[in-house]
Ligand SMILES: *[C@@H]1O[C@H](CO)[C@@H](O)[C@H](O)[C@H]1NC(C)=O
Ligand SMILES: *[C@@H]1O[C@H](CO)[C@@H](O)[C@H](O)[C@H]1NC(C)=O
């Protein structure tokens with residue numbers, strides 16, 4: 001009986017650790033599941049089934065990837081994890097409510113924060129690929 005208890009105690013910390021850090025497949029997550037905060041993310045090593053800390057490109061932070069649940073992406077701070085973009089596209093953060101919008105930065109393929117002139121609000125245009133301020 002004594003030996004069984006000792007065995008259970010010896011294994012308990014290992015189970016606790018597996019619960020906390022174990023992962024499967026090619027999944028990734030932001031530390032503490034927090035969007036837009038961390039310059040690092042946790043990538044599952046599918047062989048060891050443990051998360052490995054990885055760094056976003058310089059100046060970028062971790063976001064849950066809306067296009068691929070269970071994975072994350074890196075993006076510029078304050079872009080809301082809107083993902084990659086192409087060309088001269090833009091979209092309002094809160095259409096008709098504030099002047100804030102996200103402008104695609106052509107060279108990086110990431111949205112960056114932008115704002116209408118003071119006092120104007122942002123509206124998406126008819127094709128939803130650009131914005132105007134009014
Ligand atoms: C793992 O996921 C990342 C990001 O989601 C992707 O870029 C990569 O190609 C994937 N690797 C494999 C082996 O599926
Ligand atoms: C985006 O960049 C490409 C390559 O540098 C360039 O050919 C293209 O004209 C740019 N588009 C816009 C809208 O600036």
Ligand SMILES: *[C@@H]1O[C@H](CO)[C@@H](O)[C@H](O)[C@H]1NC(C)=O
Nearest residue numbers: 088089125126127129130131
């Ligand atoms: C919306 O804005 C984009 C980017 O400025 C522009 O290319 C597109 O033609 C506009 N669409 C309409 C319907 O005005």
